[in-house]
Amino acid sequence: MNGPDDLTPAPEAIDLAALARDAGVPDVLAELERDLVGLQPVKSRIRDIAALLTVDRGRRLLGLPSDPPSLHMCFTGNPGTGKTTVALRMAQILHALGYVRKGHLIAVTRDDLVGQYIGHTAPKTREVLKKAMGGVLFIDEAYYLYRPENERDYGQESIEILLQVMENQRDDLVVILAGYRDRMQTFFRSNPGMASRIAHHIDFPDYSEPELEAIAGLMLDKMGYRLAPDAQDALREYIARRVRQPHFANARSIRNALDRARLRQASRLVALTGRPVSREDLTTIAAQDLRASRVFND
DSSP: OOOGGGSOOOOSOOOHHHHHHHHTHHHHHHHHHHHSOSOHHHHHHHHHHHHHHHHHHHHHHTTOOOOOOOOOEEEEEOTTSSHHHHHHHHHHHHHHTTSSSSOOEEEEOHHHHOOSSTTTHHHHHHHHHHHHTTSEEEEETGGGGOOTTOTTOOHHHHHHHHHHHHHHTTTTOEEEEEEOHHHHHHHHHHOHHHHHHOOEEEEEOOOOHHHHHHHHHHHHHHHTOEEOHHHHHHHHHHHHHHTTSTTOOTHHHHHHHHHHHHHHHHHHHHTOOSSOOOHHHHHEEOHHHHHTSGGGGO
16 A cells, blocks of 8 residues: 555646647647638637646646636627637647547537427427537527517526536536627626626637638638639639628638539539530639629629
């Protein structure tokens, strides 16, 4: 039987860079940098959170007092600004540093949590929480959870269950609320209990036109396509027009535009007669594939 003198003492110092490297944190941050164009304030905040978690883990290894930091978050911004992608990378960082057991991401909306009749909401919410436990629960457009204008709305029941779990099981679940900034502020004003549990508020800015062009290039590369020289100008003009139109959704709108351009390219190639199509034909988006969009008719 070992006595007190046989216990291995805590080290006197620790290499935080090696600790993060061994956990794979730099790799996750590099993926975030590679996958998302721009968003430097967001990336900087994620790096800061990763540093905080690394230091907290280092304190525990040195036997210092350690109170795990609150990790529930709120991501605000317009659609298509990368909130879900960043949430996924955040889940990987939390898992790498031992703050969640599994590191998976469960993305839901109001419909996944709130029932339509008495007795329906609690089991729906608890089932989602059960699936998310050990990872990250991402609730998009979280302000729709409760609709005070509807006296028969059951969203408040879901919020109360979420609040309880966020407080009592915060060592096994991180909740990220997401949505438009102004609506999330209104939501927090009407739900102070939820606001008090959110430690990190991160705002996602809209992409600039050059950033959207770079995003389109990354998307095309992943899909195995490229733009013809004149199509690059067409894409630039498309973006300049589209960002000024209603319902623009940043990277999401760019992906939709490229998908429609691929449809037009496919129809154009299938209609060709008299010659086989080449590899270049199959991988090239022409200017006409983009300029056929209704965006150019406005």
